[in-house]
Structures are given as structure tokens and as C-alpha cells.
Amino acid sequence: MDGNRTTPWQPTVIAGPKYGMLVTPAIAKMMLKKAKNPLFVIGSLIKDDEGLISQCKEIVETWNLPVAATGNIYKSLTENGIKSKRYGTIEIVNLLKDPEWKGINGEGQHDLVLFIGVTYYLASQGLSSLKHFAPHLKTVTLCKYFHSNADASFPNMSDSEWTNYLEKMSKI
Amino acid sequence: MTYKKNGRKLDDDFWKTKKLSISVGEVSIGRPKQELDEPMGPTPKPSVTDLRSWDFKLLKRYPPFYAPFCDMCCFCTYGKCDLLGKKGACGITAEAQQARTVLLASCIGTAAHAGHGRHMLHHVIKEKGKDFPVDMGKNIEIEAPIIRTVIGKKPVTVGDLDESLSYVEEQLSHLLSACHTGQEGNALDFESKALHAGMMDDLAREVADITQIVAYDMPRGDGDEPLVELGLGTVDKDKPVVLCIGHNVAPGAEILDYIEDNDLYEDVEVCGICCTAIDITRYNQAAKVIGPLSKQMKFIRSGVSDVIVVDEQCVRTDVLEEAKRNGAVVIATTDKMCLGLPDKTKEDTELVINELVNGNIDGALILEPKKVGKVAVEVAKKIAKRRKSLKCLPDISEIPKLAKECTECGWCVRVCPNNRPIMDAVTAAAKGDLKKLADLYEYDMCYTCGRCEEECERNLPLVSFITKAGDHLVKNQKFKIRAGRGPVQDVEIRKVGGPIVLGDIPGVVAFVGCSNYPNGGIEIAKMAEELLKRRYIVVATGCSAMSIGEYIDEDGLTLYEKYDGVFDASGLANIGSCVSNAHISGACIKIANIFAKKPLSGNFEEVADYILNRVGACGVAWGAFSQKAAAIASGFNRWGVPAVLGPHSSKYRRLYLGRIDKEDMWDINDLRSGETVKGEPAPEHLLYAAETMEEALVSTVKMCIRPNDTPKGRQLKLSHYIDLYKKYFGEIPPDLELFVRNERDIPITYKKDVMDDLTSKNWTPREAPKEPSLLGRK
Numbered sequence: 001m002d003g004n005r006t007t008p009w010q011p012t013v014i015a016g017p018k019y020g021m022l023v024t025p026a027i028a029k030m031m032l033k034k035a036k037n038p039l040f041v042i043g044s045l046i047k048d049d050e051g052l053i054s055q056c057k058e059i060v061e062t063w064n065l066p067v068a069a070t071g072n073i074y075k076s077l078t079e080n081g082i083k084s085k086r087y088g089t090i091e092i093v094n095l096l097k098d099p100e101w102k103g104i105n106g107e108g109q110h111d112l113v114l115f116i117g118v119t120y121y122l123a124s125q126g127l128s129s130l131k132h133f134a135p136h137l138k139t140v141t142l143c144k145y146f147h148s149n150a151d152a153s154f155p156n157m158s159d160s161e162w163t164n165y166l167e168k169m170s171k172i
Numbered sequence: 173m174t175y176k177k178n179g180r181k182l183d184d185d186f187w188k189t190k191k192l193s194i195s196v197g198e199v200s201i202g203r204p205k206q207e208l209d210e211p212m213g214p215t216p217k218p219s220v221t222d223l224r225s226w227d228f229k230l231l232k233r234y235p236p237f238y239a240p241f242c243d244m245c246c247f248c249t250y251g252k253c254d255l256l257g258k259k260g261a262c263g264i265t266a267e268a269q270q271a272r273t274v275l276l277a278s279c280i281g282t283a284a285h286a287g288h289g290r291h292m293l294h295h296v297i298k299e300k301g302k303d304f305p306v307d308m309g310k311n312i313e314i315e316a317p318i319i320r321t322v323i324g325k326k327p328v329t330v331g332d333l334d335e336s337l338s339y340v341e342e343q344l345s346h347l348l349s350a351c352h353t354g355q356e357g358n359a360l361d362f363e364s365k366a367l368h369a370g371m372m373d374d375l376a377r378e379v380a381d382i383t384q385i386v387a388y389d390m391p392r393g394d395g396d397e398p399l400v401e402l403g404l405g406t407v408d409k410d411k412p413v414v415l416c417i418g419h420n421v422a423p424g425a426e427i428l429d430y431i432e433d434n435d436l437y438e439d440v441e442v443c444g445i446c447c448t449a450i451d452i453t454r455y456n457q458a459a460k461v462i463g464p465l466s467k468q469m470k471f472i473r474s475g476v477s478d479v480i481v482v483d484e485q486c487v488r489t490d491v492l493e494e495a496k497r498n499g500a501v502v503i504a505t506t507d508k509m510c511l512g513l514p515d516k517t518k519e520d521t522e523l524v525i526n527e528l529v530n531g532n533i534d535g536a537l538i539l540e541p542k543k544v545g546k547v548a549v550e551v552a553k554k555i556a557k558r559r560k561s562l563k564c565l566p567d568i569s570e571i572p573k574l575a576k577e578c579t580e581c582g583w584c585v586r587v588c589p590n591n592r593p594i595m596d597a598v599t600a601a602a603k604g605d606l607k608k609l610a611d612l613y614e615y616d617m618c619y620t621c622g623r624c625e626e627e628c629e630r631n632l633p634l635v636s637f638i639t640k641a642g643d644h645l646v647k648n649q650k651f652k653i654r655a656g657r658g659p660v661q662d663v664e665i666r667k668v669g670g671p672i673v674l675g676d677i678p679g680v681v682a683f684v685g686c687s688n689y690p691n692g693g694i695e696i697a698k699m700a701e702e703l704l705k706r707r708y709i710v711v712a713t714g715c716s717a718m719s720i721g722e723y724i725d726e727d728g729l730t731l732y733e734k735y736d737g738v739f740d741a742s743g744l745a746n747i748g749s750c751v752s753n754a755h756i757s758g759a760c761i762k763i764a765n766i767f768a769k770k771p772l773s774g775n776f777e778e779v780a781d782y783i784l785n786r787v788g789a790c791g792v793a794w795g796a797f798s799q800k801a802a803a804i805a806s807g808f809n810r811w812g813v814p815a816v817l818g819p820h821s822s823k824y825r826r827l828y829l830g831r832i833d834k835e836d837m838w839d840i841n842d843l844r845s846g847e848t849v850k851g852e853p854a855p856e857h858l859l860y861a862a863e864t865m866e867e868a869l870v871s872t873v874k875m876c877i878r879p880n881d882t883p884k885g886r887q888l889k890l891s892h893y894i895d896l897y898k899k900y901f902g903e904i905p906p907d908l909e910l911f912v913r914n915e916r917d918i919p920i921t922y923k924k925d926v927m928d929d930l931t932s933k934n935w936t937p938r939e940a941p942k943e944p945s946l947l948g949r950k
Contacts, residue, residue: 009586016243016254044864071863075902089863094237094829122863125239125822132240132266
């Protein structure tokens with residue numbers, strides 16, 4: 001996988017000349033530190049993976065992130081002690097496009113959005129929408145696979161490398 | 173054994189009916205009139221812009237959401253333009269480009285249905301004459317609700333249908349021309365045109381299905397159509413097998429006629445994939461349905477079919493190459509898909525048969541349906557015996573040997589549209605465990621697009637692996653599907669129109685679209701089952717109808733065996749093929765006419781406004797992928813029917829989304845009082861893509877809520893919404909304050925929970941509008 005770290009996981013989602021930036025946890029954390037009103041979007045792919053949910057919980061608590069739960073992960077997050085609000089992926093992306101939206105906590109539009117666990121092709125479309133129509137915010141994906149439509153993305157990784165990256169994300 | 177073509181029938185105890193009255197109607201000489209006994213509305217045969225004001229009302233409430241597939245425009249010879257934050261060389265923006273793409277897709281889909289309708293109509297007029305009557309049976313007086321509303325006339329003969337189709341073709345020219353570089357530049361106007369294309373698609377589908385119903389005497393909506401056979405296990409591969417793929421019944425019908433005329437029912441198997449499969453079983457119960465589109469490559473690879481007859485739409489374009497792998501013969505039958513085959517339409521039939529049997533040609537283009545019937549059957553009979561050894565895949569013991577060649581590069585997974593774990597399955601197979609490969613077969617988890625094979629650096633036949641490994645699971649599978657019934661009868665609308673409009677029946681949910689489901693066909697069946705148990709009216713067409721039939725419930729029955737085919741609460745009605753989707757919007761239109769006495773002629777806007785605000789219908793296209801599906805959705809949306817799509821549909825690039833946080837968006841006119849009043853997000857979206865089945869189901873029941881619900885109806889709808897939300901998300905919905913207008917709307921079983929929730933949000937009651945509308949008072 002090393003040779004393909006910045007090729008989108010699904011290679012056909014390449015959309016044009018602009019490409020997402022490959023980031024390490026260190027850079028992603030710098031982006032988080034700089035953000036005034038970040039948001040964490042957690043998708044349904046990790047619903048049944050307690051280890052991943054636990055890592056997400058640590059990230060949420062470390063950075064005090066508000067969470068949007070997409071698909072059907074809301075119940076799992078609640079049961080695992082992660083407070084969230086439920087949205088469809090499409091719904092939350094639509095709201096993030098609007099500079100006037102009040103944000104999920106009513107504190108105004110977000111300026112940085114982290115994504116994890118949203119179905120790859122759906123996430124890719126959502127990120128494309130934000131890339132085009134939400135210049136007021138930056139997108140970062142913490143998924144195992146590289147997302148070229150995000151502003152910044154982790155590379156394609158093995159499971160162990162990914163676990164390592166997520167662990168680093170929960171340490172300031 | 174003899175099979176009967178599906179025809180109209182009287183009950184056996186017909187003569188015991190009390191107070192039977194028989195009317196012979198008016199005896200007249202000459203042709204019945206096309207004009208309807210009602211005033212002509214404002215928009216007969218609307219031009220591209222005549223309904224623009226209605227479209228803009230919809231688009232204001234449901235602004236388009238764009239998710240570009242590609243940042244660039246690749247249309248013209250300026251070269252590629254990057255539209256990310258910039259305009260193109262012609263001045264187009266990214267939004268307009270996405271909207272233009274959707275318009276193009278809708279035009280392509282509409283052209284496919286219109287092309288099918290044109291072929292059908294031309295063939296029927298040639299065979300039966302233009303005065304052949306449009307007779308939709310004793311219980312259907314509104315024979316063509318879409319034509320009546322859009323054209324303003326009723327078709328009396330098949331010749332009259334030509335006027336509607338000519339109008340569609342004219343409008344399509346205008347719509348397509350708007351896509352040309354340097355024409356339309358506004359995204360909303362592209363959207364309005366896409367909606368217009370959708371309405372043209374609705375018309376074309378209605379023409380196509382009415383034509384085939386009357387010409388081939390297909391069922392006319394009885395609701396008790398026979399159960400027909402579905403599944404791979406229904407085909408006897410020891411017999412010659414003719415497989416029909418596509419979406420045009422004419423050649424398939426001629427194959428069945430040839431079999432009947434020559435008493436070959438016991439000797440030849442006729443089966444189908446995709447819409448043709450549904451339509452040939454509407455014509456003759458002897459035909460068998462293999463399954464949806466996603467069965468296509470698997471079944472061809474299995475080698476069972478001796479002759480493959482393709483007509484149009486949704487056929488693999490490499491079907492000839494695939495057929496040649498196991499010595500099957502391909503017959504192409506329409507100008508849409510000639511496959512490079514020699515045109516044998518005018519040649520002597522016996523000579524063509526000999527050429528195909530002797531292998532002088534791999535296939536033939538035969539544009540005369542009757543000739544297709546004879547050639548397909550006779551060739552199958554002649555080559556079946558010699559193909560006996562080819563009617564199965566390579567031995568299963570070869571899979572582990574070949575699988576060991578896998579280099580575990582992972583690219584099969586990366587190019588899979590659904591990210592299926594193909595590599596894991598192959599590596600397990602290399603160790604002798606074929607279960608993971610077999611799992612990919614079940615419920616069409618893999619829809620055999622073949623991208624993985626194209627990518628494999630070792631050229632491993634991955635689809636054949638899956639097909640062979642899953643073969644033993646499915647080869648004996650036999651299911652039942654109800655033959656497509658066609659339209660909803662007027663008598664059914666009289667019975668359920670009131671309960672639907674007032675909310676006593678919680679909703680009408682239409683499962684439509686293609687078979688690229690996110691998690692296999694089982695999810696669509698599970699969703700249908702949940703709604704049937706909750707007394708929704710469930711209707712289905714095409715691949716979705718087949719997928720529902722491939723599921724056996726806990727009682728060991730298919731849902732078609734368990735639930736009646738009527739258009740009523742807990743009814744599961746297989747309406748038919750993709751073109752039959754016209755009868756679903758047709759049923760909504762009939763409710764406006766029969767229940768609310770809304771005149772139809774040239775009265776699109778008033779009828780659509782009625783449907784949007786009062787008819788709790790919602791489409792579910794869990795696997796939509798084709799341009800036809802895009803056109804169908806656009807058609808439904810313009811009538812005011814919302815749809816929930818699967819996650820793959822985000823790749824259509826455009827959805828129509830409402831915003832519950834914007835209260836002003838939901839203001840509504842009460843035509844009774846003449847006032848603008850506070851409304852609710854009902855329906856919340858017009859076109860929405862859900863990520864998971866659970867999300868889709870909750871969204872679907874929510875999108876059946878309408879401003880016109882009575883308190884009893886609203887209670888019922890909210891009860892299902894709350895039930896399902898609690899089931900899947902663990903608590904009561906967070907937005908109930910939007911839908912509870914006053915305490916009478918609260919479901920009794922949730923009274924305390926809901927009141928506590930409302931109180932915490934400082935909710936105040938409001939009255940429901942008496943006559944909700946997006947239109948102004950006249």
C-alpha cells in the first residue's frame with residue numbers, strides 16, 4: 001500500500017487538478033488547534049467496532065469536539081458514552097455548505113470538519129460538495145483510506161498504522 | 173402442460189351476483205371522442221417553460237444540493253475547464269454544470285423510455301392498426317391519468333397515443349438543445365428543464381405500458397395476478413434455454429407465441445433478466461424470471477442459456493463477448509443495440525438458423541420480432557445438446573488452485589463500486605474456504621459489474637469464482653413473484669383515496685429503481701416487510717420487485733405469497749416493469765381526480781400541488797443507478813412525490829433538500845382562509861440519499877407525513893416514525909415539535925414521552941391548515 005498512499009482508495013474518484021493534502025496526525029492536530037469551531041462527523045462504518053469507537057471517544061474528549069452521527073451509528077455512540085446529534089451524511093454536508101448555519105451547538109458555522117467512518121463513495125461525494133461550495137471551512141478525513149476530495153487526509157494505511165495514527169490524535 | 177396468457181377474467185360465481193346490472197353503454201357509430209367532459213386547464217401540452225413557476229416553487233422549498241463527480245467540464249473543444257472555484261471558458265459554473273449533467277441524464281433516460289414506447293407503438297400499429305382500442309378494462313375509466321393531465325385528452329385508440337409520444341419527442345429536442353454549449357446558464361433553469369424531462373419520461377412510460385397492456389392483453393390491475401416463478405432454480409438446464417435481457421417485450425412475446433404455436437412448452441425454457449423478465453411474465457406465465465439486473469453476468473457465465481436475446485436498456489454491452497466464452501448465441505433485436513452483428517432481418521429464416529447453429533456467425537441482428545421468435549427457439553433447440561458440457565462453470569476444485577495466484581494487491585476491492593471484500597474472499601478460497609466467495613453471491617451482494625476482473629493483474633476470473641462458489645447455494649432456489657399487475661384500478665382508488673389523503677393509511681411506498689443496493693437485495697425486502705407489517709401500501713416495479721421476491725420470511729414464504737397484490741393497506745402490488753412506474757404517479761393523480769374531483773385536463777400544477785400536500789406517497793430507489801432512474805425520479809418529484817435513495821445515488825450529483833432549521837421555508841397557503849400559515853417540513857426533502865437501510869426506513873415513514881393529515885392520521889404516521897426512530901436510534905425523534913400541531917396529533921402510546929419533550933422545547937400548539945397549498949388563492 002505504501003506506493004499508493006496518495007492515490008484515492010477508490011482510484012476513480014479523482015475529480016480534477018486539485019488534490020487533498022496528505023497529513024500526519026501531527027499536522028491534523030495543528031489544524032485542530034488552529035480551528036475555532038471544529039466538528040467531528042462519525043459515520044456508520046465503525047458502528048460495530050468497539051475499539052474504533054473507543055478511539056473516537058478519546059479524540060472527542062481530548063479535543064472537546066461536538067459530534068454529528070450519520071447513518072445508523074447514533075445509538076452505538078450513545079451506548080458508548082459519546083454524546084452526538086444525528087444527521088444523514090447528506091444532511092450534515094448540506095448544512096455545512098451554508099455560511100449562515102448556526103452549527104450543531106448553535107455557536108455558528110464550523111470552520112474545520114473531521115470525518116471518520118462514512119461509506120467511502122458517499123464521503124467522497126460529500127467532500128466534493130464541500131470542496132466546491134463551502135470555501136469557509138476545511139475538511140480533514142481520519143479514515144484508513146486517502147480521500148482526494150478532502151482538504152487534508154490520512155494516507156492509505158494498514159490497520160495497525162491506522163490504529164497508531166488514531167492514538168496519536170487523542171494526545172494533544 | 174399448457175400455460176395461459178394472462179387475460180381478464182370474471183369470478184367463477186359471477187352469475188350468482190345479486191342485483192347484477194349490465195350496461196352495453198351508448199351505441200354509436202363512429203369513433204368515441206378524445207375530448208374530456210371537463211374544462212381545459214391552463215397548461216395543456218406545456219412548453220419547456222410553462223410549468224417553470226411550479227418548478228421554482230419546488231426548488232425554493234427544496235434547493236438543489238450538488239455533489240460533483242468531477243471538478244471539470246469536458247464538453248467542448250475549448251478543452252477541459254476546471255470549475256473548482258472558477259467559471260468555465262464558456263462562462264458556466266460548477267452548479268450549472270452539475271444541473272446540466274442531471275438534465276442530460278434525465279433526457280437520456282426519457283429517450284430510452286420514449287424510444288421503447290416508439291418501438292412498441294410502431295410495432296402494434298403495424299400489427300393491429302391505429303384504430304386498435306385503448307381498452308384498460310372494466311374497472312379503469314381513467315385509462316391514462318398522465319396523458320389526460322399533461323396533454324388534455326384521453327386516448328381512445330393506440331393511434332391516439334402517437335400524439336403524446338410526438339409531443340414528448342418534440343419537448344426532448346428542446347430540452348436536449350438547452351444542454352448545448354452556450355445555451356442555458358442558470359442552475360435552477362437547468363433543474364426546471366430536468367423536471368420537465370422527468371414529466372416527459374412519465375408520459376413516455378405511460379404510453380409504452382398502455383400500448384403493451386392493450387396489445388399483449390397484459391393484466392389490467394386486478395390485484396390477484398398469478399404468482400410466477402422466480403430464481404435460478406426454476407430453469408431446467410437440461411432443456412434448451414432462451415434468455416431474454418433488457419426492456420422491450422415484443423421479441424420475448426414472439427418467442428413465447430412461437431413456443432405456444434408449436435406446442436413446445438415442455439421442450440424449451442424461456443427466462444428473463446431485468447424488465448423484459450417482468451413483462452414477458454405479464455404476457456405469459458410460462459416464462460420465468462431469473463432476477464434483477466445484477467444477475468446478468470452471473471447467469472450468462474453459468475452457461476445455462478443457449479440463446480441470449482437482448483433488446484434495449486440495462487444490457488451489458490459486452491454480452492456478445494461473454495456469450496462467446498461458452499458458445500451461446502446472441503440475437504440483438506433493436507436499433508438501440510446492434511452489437512456489430514450482421515443484419516439478418518430480411519434474410520431467409522432457415523438460412524439464418526443454419527448460420528447460427530453452424531457457428532458461421534456469433535449472433536445476428538434481427539429487427540423483426542416474429543422472426544426473432546422462431547430463430548431464437550429453433551437455434552436453442554439445435555445447439556442445446558452439443559452445449560450440454562458447457563452448461564456449467566469449470567469445476568469448483570479449480571478455484572483454490574487459481575486463487576493461489578492472487579498477489580493480494582487489493583485493487584479488486586479498490587475498484588469495486590461497493591468496496592466488497594473480494595481479495596479476502598479470494599485469499600480464503602486459496603486455503604480451500606469458499607464461503608466468503610459464496611457470500612458475495614447471496615442476495616446479489618456483488619452485482620457482477622466485472623470491474624475487479626478488469627483490474628486483476630493475474631487475470632483471475634473473479635466473477636466466475638463468485639458464480640461457481642455461490643452456485644450451489646442458489647441453483648435450486650425457487651421463489652414466487654406476483655406477475656406485474658399494471659395500473660391501479662379506479663375502484664381501488666375510491667376505496668383508499670380518502671384514507672390516504674386524510675392519513676388513516678400511513679402511506680404509499682413505492683420500491684423502484686435498479687439493483688446496485690449498498691448491502692444486497694435483502695435490504696429492500698426487509699424494508700418492504702417492515703412497512704407491510706405496519707399497514708403501508710407497498711408497490712414495486714422492476715429490479716426492486718424481483719429483489720423483494722428473492723426473500724423468504726420467518727414463515728418460509730415470500731412476501732408476495734404472504735401479502736395480497738391489492739392497492740390497499742398491507743397490500744404488496746407488483747406494478748410491473750420500469751415503464752409501469754407511470755401507474756404509480758398515475759395512482760396519485762387519480763386520487764386527486766376521483767377523491768377530490770380535481771379536473772385533470774391541462775391542469776398539472778393544481779394536481780401536483782394536491783399530491784405534494786395531501787397524498788402521503790414516497791418512492792424508495794435503494795439502488796438507483798441508471799439514467800432512466802434519474803428521469804423517473806425527476807418525473808415523480810415534479811408531481812410532488814418525494815423519494816429516498818440509496819447512498820450510491822449521491823453519484824447522481826444532485827438531490828433536492830429541505831432545511832428544517834429554516835422555519836420560513838415551510839410557510840404554506842391555506843386556500844380556505846386565504847392566509848399564509850406556519851407549516852411543517854412535510855415532506856422534509858424531495859430527493860434524499862440515505863447512508864443505511866435504517867436511516868432510509870425512518871426517512872421514508874417521515875416523508876409520508878403531509879400537511880393535510882387529520883389528527884388521527886398524523887397520530888398514526890407519527891406513531892410509526894417514533895417506533896422506528898426508537899428502534900434504530902434508541903430514543904424519540906428530536907424534531908417532533910415540528911410535526912405535532914396540537915395535542916390531538918400525539919400518538920396515545922407515546923403521549924407522556926412526547927409531551928415531556930415538547931414541554932422542554934417550549935412548544936406551542938397551532939391549527940392545521942384546512943386546505944394546504946403552495947399555490948396562491950384563485
